[in-house]
Amino acid sequence: MTISASQFAQAYLSKGQLPDLSKLPTGHWINGAFCHSAGSAMESFDPGLGRAFASFSAGTAQDVARAVEAANTALKDWRHSTPEQRSHLLNRMAALLLEDLETLAFFESLDSGKTLTEARGDLRSAANFFAYYASVARTLEGRALPTDAQHMSWTLREPVGVTAHIIPWNYPTSTFARSVAPALAAGCTVVAKPAETTPFTALLMGQLLAKAGLPAGVVNVVTGLGPVVGAALAQHPKVRHITFTGSVQSGVTVAQSAAPHVASLTLELGGKSPLIALSDCNIDTTADAALWAIYSNAGQICSAGSRLVVQRSIHSALLEALVRKTSLLRVGHGLRDLDVGAINSGQQLAKIAGHVDAARARGAAIPVGGHSGADNPLDTGWFYRPTILDDLPHNDPCVQEEIFGPVLAVQVVDDDEEALAAANGTAFGLYAGIFTQDISRALRLARDLDAGQVTINDYWAGGVSVPFGGNKQSGYGREKGQEGLAAYLSTKSISVKV
Numbered sequence: 001m002t003i004s005a006s007q008f009a010q011a012y013l014s015k016g017q018l019p020d021l022s023k024l025p026t027g028h029w030i031n032g033a034f035c036h037s038a039g040s041a042m043e044s045f046d047p048g049l050g051r052a053f054a055s056f057s058a059g060t061a062q063d064v065a066r067a068v069e070a071a072n073t074a075l076k077d078w079r080h081s082t083p084e085q086r087s088h089l090l091n092r093m094a095a096l097l098l099e100d101l102e103t104l105a106f107f108e109s110l111d112s113g114k115t116l117t118e119a120r121g122d123l124r125s126a127a128n129f130f131a132y133y134a135s136v137a138r139t140l141e142g143r144a145l146p147t148d149a150q151h152m153s154w155t156l157r158e159p160v161g162v163t164a165h166i167i168p169w170n171y172p173t174s175t176f177a178r179s180v181a182p183a184l185a186a187g188c189t190v191v192a193k194p195a196e197t198t199p200f201t202a203l204l205m206g207q208l209l210a211k212a213g214l215p216a217g218v219v220n221v222v223t224g225l226g227p228v229v230g231a232a233l234a235q236h237p238k239v240r241h242i243t244f245t246g247s248v249q250s251g252v253t254v255a256q257s258a259a260p261h262v263a264s265l266t267l268e269l270g271g272k273s274p275l276i277a278l279s280d281c282n283i284d285t286t287a288d289a290a291l292w293a294i295y296s297n298a299g300q301i302c303s304a305g306s307r308l309v310v311q312r313s314i315h316s317a318l319l320e321a322l323v324r325k326t327s328l329l330r331v332g333h334g335l336r337d338l339d340v341g342a343i344n345s346g347q348q349l350a351k352i353a354g355h356v357d358a359a360r361a362r363g364a365a366i367p368v369g370g371h372s373g374a375d376n377p378l379d380t381g382w383f384y385r386p387t388i389l390d391d392l393p394h395n396d397p398c399v400q401e402e403i404f405g406p407v408l409a410v411q412v413v414d415d416d417e418e419a420l421a422a423a424n425g426t427a428f429g430l431y432a433g434i435f436t437q438d439i440s441r442a443l444r445l446a447r448d449l450d451a452g453q454v455t456i457n458d459y460w461a462g463g464v465s466v467p468f469g470g471n472k473q474s475g476y477g478r479e480k481g482q483e484g485l486a487a488y489l490s491t492k493s494i495s496v497k498v
Contacts, residue, residue, distance in 0.1 A: 005116050008106040009335035017053075024054050024107070028063055028223060029206035031070040032216025038062040039224065044199060047113030047342035048333030048374075050381035056199045059224030064191070064232035067220035071162045071189035072238050074217030079159045079187045083138045086185055090134035092212040093181075097127040100208065104201055108173055109334040111198045113342030113382070114297050116335060119173075125464075126177035126205075129480075132464040136485055137185035145493070153495040159187035160264065160490050161240035164233040166226070166254065167202060168245040169195035169344050170300040170404075176202050178479050179243040179266070180219065186488035190219045191239070193230055197345050199223040226250065237261040241487060244268070245302070247402075248473050266477030266487050268302060268469060270402045271430030274423040275305035275459065276445065278416065279313045281435035285457070287321035290408065293433065293459040295329060295386050298340050299406035300348070302474075303431040305459055307399060308410045309422045315412050319390060322408070323368045326386045333379045340406060342374075342381050349382040352405030356387055359398045365390040369406070400426050416445065424450045429471030433459045452478070 003019075011019045018024070026041070027034040037057030046053045057063075097104070101123045108119035142155040163183045167176050172194055183190050194202035206221040222229050230250075234242055234257035243266040244254045251269040258265060275293055277286050293305025310318055334341035343349040349372065356370055369387030386406045392399050398409045413419045423432055423445075432451040434442045439456070446454040452470045455461040469478035477487055 003102065005102040005106040005109070005120070006337070008103070009109070009116060009337070012110070013333065013335055024056075024200055025203045025207070026055060027057050028059060028067065029203050029219075029221040030063070030067045031220065032210055034203075034207075037224075042196065042224070044111060045197065045345070046110055046381065047344050048335065048379055048381040050346065053110065054200070056223050059222040059229040061228065061232040063222050063224070064229055064236065067191045067222050068162060068233075068236050068238050070217035070220055071191050074215055075159075075162060075189045078189055078215060078218050081187060083140055086187065087134045087137040089213050090130045090137065090181060090184060093209055094127040094130035094134065096208045096212055097123055097130065097205075104173065104204060106335075107200050107204065109341070111200050112169060112172060112334070113344050114334050115339075115341045116337040118297055118341065119334070122171055122174045125174040128464050129174070129177035129181045133181040133185040133485065136182070136482065140186070140489075147495065150497055151495050152498055153493060156492045156494065157489045158492055160488055161188060162238050163188045163190055163241045163243065163488060164236075164239045165190060165192040166230050166233065166242065166244040166246065167192060167194045169198040170297060170302070172198040172201045173205065175245055176205055178484070182485040183488045184214075184218070186485055188241070188488045189217065191233060192219065192221045193226075193233055194221065194223060196223070196225050230254070231257060234258050235260075239263055241265070243479070243487070246270075251475060264487065266469070266479060267475035268430075268477075268479065269473060269475040270302045270404070271304075271428040271470060271474045272307060272400065272402055272426045273303055273305050273428070273431040273433075273451070274307045274309045275433040276419050276423055276435065277308060277310040277314065277318055278419065278434070278436035278438075278441060279311040280437045281314065282437065283314065283317050283321055286435040287318060287325055289433065289435065289459045290322055291325055291329075294408045295326070295340055295406050298343055298384070300344060300404055303453075303460070305431075305433055306403065306407065306409060308408055309413055309419050310410060311419065312412050312414050315391075319367065319388070319410065322388060326368045326388060329386050330375050331383050331385060332374045332376050333381070336376065336379070338375070340386060342379075342383055343405060344382070346382050348404065349384060352384050352403055352407060355398055355401070355403045355405075356389070356407060359389050359392070359396065362396070364392060364396070364398070394422055394425055402428070416441065420445055420448055427473040430474035431470075
């Protein structure tokens with residue numbers, strides 16, 4: 001009988017310990033097996049209770065070298081696997097993720113702090129990535145090139161080689177799948193490094209890929225600290241492409257480390273994304289979208305709609321609706337599956353609180369939230385109440401800097417031109433949402449917004465086939481869709497005299 005994530009959660013919350021049936025790996029996944037680390041152990045914390053629940057390996061440069069060598073050895077055969085073979089394996093992985101969804105969702109919620117509902121959604125998203133790229137793997141083609149009568153020329157699309165995947169803590173399963181699936185579809189081999197605060201699902205997914213039939217060494221997972229494991233990966237000369245999701249500062253460090261061996265990069269470095277509410281928008285629909293955009297995953301999303309750029313004529317009505325809806329949100333341990341889960345770490349909670357406290361000291365109006373805490377006194381971990389900072393000036397730090405928490409910064413503007421200037425007025429350019437009943441008005445704004453993705457009258461619209469990535473300090477390169485596959489392919493041209 002399959003045990004549901006809710007049953008796991010009930011057992012854990014009542015006993016304070018992991019259920020007997022749940023086993024977590026403690027070593028790295030290298031060359032098709034779990035293995036001991038050259039380093040020491042680290043604790044992994046339950047954000048909802050603020051205490052350690054398991055340990056994992058703190059990897060070293062030696063562990064990274066072993067993993068990269070395993071990937072490089074496996075590349076010799078994997079790069080020549082057929083599209084049909086890769087497609088079958090990726091489809092099998094998608095099916096296994098759905099079969100193990102409840103167990104993986106439990107660990108995802110426990111390790112990250114997000115709600116069970118959100119964790120289940122992440123697992124379904126991960127399965128969708130593997131299924132999508134299973135189909136795309138069968139479409140890889142070169143093309144014939146026009147030359148002169150004495151020559152024939154064509155192109156081949158080949159895997160770039162060993163790829164490194166540095167995974168963030170806010171979406172451990174879906175971001176693992178988002179980059180690993182296209183890498184495998186292209187014929188690349190993989191070394192993945194999950195964040196040190198969410199190490200387990202990447203290890204379990206490595207094991208699932210082996211169950212799906214992936215040859216040993218094609219996917220490897222090394223856990224540990226970013227400045228050690230991440231740095232060793234970025235600096236390794238046999239790594240030919242690096243996909244990194246994280247902060248701007250860390251992304252710059254990764255790029256600098258990769259430069260000496262000229263590895264290619266996909267960088268997704270966060271954002272300060274605007275939700276633009278124009279004067280003719282539907283107030284209730286826009287308020288619901290704003291809640292979804294900023295409070296999902298406790299606001300710990302690179303593309304979160306963390307700024308509300310609202311026209312003055314509807315500011316009061318929209319703010320009233322937002323405050324009313326926000327005040328009803330329930331906050332608690334992710335395994336209780338309420339509306340808003342925990343902040344991933346005490347360090348991140350302190351950062352969020354520091355931003356809001358500084359805004360309060362500057363005189364910002366805070367009509368709802370503005371403090372830490374959960375609804376249930378038994379939830380003693382890291383929580384922050386959904387918060388709105390109203391009518392901030394455009395140069396306020398809470399407008400310009402990524403808070404990465406459940407904090408919505410409201411900017412009031414007078415017309416469309418000022419709305420566009422405010423929306424584009426940060427160093428980031430990842431995402432933007434527009435709300436209006438005038439499609440021409442929306443399309444004019446969408447054309448001029450400096451963002452990698454724009455949605456109209458919805459937020460986070462689009463699935464696995466829609467390219468995702470940022471402009472300016474939000475990074476470069478694209479994930480998802482056909483563009484997401486391109487990063488893992490190189491083009492070779494061949495010409496012959498006939």
